[in-house]
Amino acid sequence: MIISAQFVFGKLFAQGETYRLLSGTEYVVGRRNCAILIQGDQSISRSHAVLTVSHPETNPNQSFSVPTLTVTDSSKYGTFVNGSKLNGSSASLQSGDRINFGVFENKFRVEYEPLVVCSSCLDVAQKTALNQAIQQLGGLVVNEWTKECTHLVMVSVKVTVKTICALICGRPIIKPEFFVELIKAIQSRQQLPNHE
Numbered sequence: 001m002i003i004s005a006q007f008v009f010g011k012l013f014a015q016g017e018t019y020r021l022l023s024g025t026e027y028v029v030g031r032r033n034c035a036i037l038i039q040g041d042q043s044i045s046r047s048h049a050v051l052t053v054s055h056p057e058t059n060p061n062q063s064f065s066v067p068t069l070t071v072t073d074s075s076k077y078g079t080f081v082n083g084s085k086l087n088g089s090s091a092s093l094q095s096g097d098r099i100n101f102g103v104f105e106n107k108f109r110v111e112y113e114p115l116v117v118c119s120s121c122l123d124v125a126q127k128t129a130l131n132q133a134i135q136q137l138g139g140l141v142v143n144e145w146t147k148e149c150t151h152l153v154m155v156s157v158k159v160t161v162k163t164i165c166a167l168i169c170g171r172p173i174i175k176p177e178f179f180v181e182l183i184k185a186i187q188s189r190q191q192l193p194n195h196e
Contacts, residue, residue, distance in 0.1 A: 019036055020186045021051060021053045021069065021138075022053065022136050022186055023053045023054065023055040023138045024053070024136060027050065028047055028049075029048045029049045029101055030044060030046050030047045030048040030049075031045070031046055034046075038102070038106050041105075043076075043077040043102030043103040043104055044077075044106065045074065045076050045077070047074055048073075048074065048079065048102070049071055049075060049101060050071070050072045051069065051070070052069070053068070053069050053070075053138055054067060054068050055068075055138050067138040068092055069092065069093040069110060069112075070090050071086070071091055071093055072086075072089075073087065073088050073089060075101070075102070078102070078103070079099065079100070079101055080099065081093065081097055081099055082097055083100075094110065094112075095110055096110065097110045098110075114148070115134065115137055115139025115140070115151075116139060116142060116146075116148045116149050116151075117140070117141050117142070117151045117152075117179075118141075118142050118143070118144070118149045118152050118153070118162055118166075119142075119152075119154075120153070120158075120160055120162045120163065121154050121158055121160070122154070122155065122176065126155065127141070130176045133176075133180055133182075134179060136183055137183065145165040145166065149165075149166070150172075151166075151172050151173075151174055152171060152172070152173045152174070153174055153175070153176050154173060155176065157173055174195055178193060178195070
């Protein structure tokens with residue numbers, strides 16, 4: 001599986017399921033009534049561990065900073081990060097880290113997917129709503145197009161310098177509502193909306 005959002009947390013040796021994690025939400029990993037449910041393994045506690053994504057505060061003068069994904073162990077048989085047992089403590093995770101819950105085959109890999117959104121032709125209310133959605137997704141909204149931008153957001157496509165840059169870079173040009181739908185899909189564990 002894989003974990004993202006843009007942390008993607010994923011299970012390596014099972015069904016290949018992907019979990020996308022939103023900033024500011026706690027995700028309990030366990031075998032009963034949990035956000036990330038692991039069944040059929042008696043070494044998994046009912047509430048085995050907690051994953052949280054926190055997004056550092058940024059201002060327009062700062063460069064993009066990666067959100068922090070933390071795992072806190074609360075299990076009997078252990079949570080392991082890159083082979084090291086946590087023993088009831090917490091650890092910050094990085095993209096590429098491996099997590100093992102319990103002592104059997106519940107192995108996960110952490111991946112970080114950057115989300116840098118450039119907005120164009122949006123009014124103040126639309127920019128505010130976009131900023132809130134992108135922060136929940138662990139991303140950043142910028143005013144100027146750079147090669148790090150992953151999306152261009154416009155209400156309707158107009159020929160601007162940013163539009164041309166997005167087309168040249170092969171980045172999606174989407175409406176602000178896309179990210180609201182993306183958050184809903186992540187929360188309900190449904191298929192993600194298509195950029196098109």
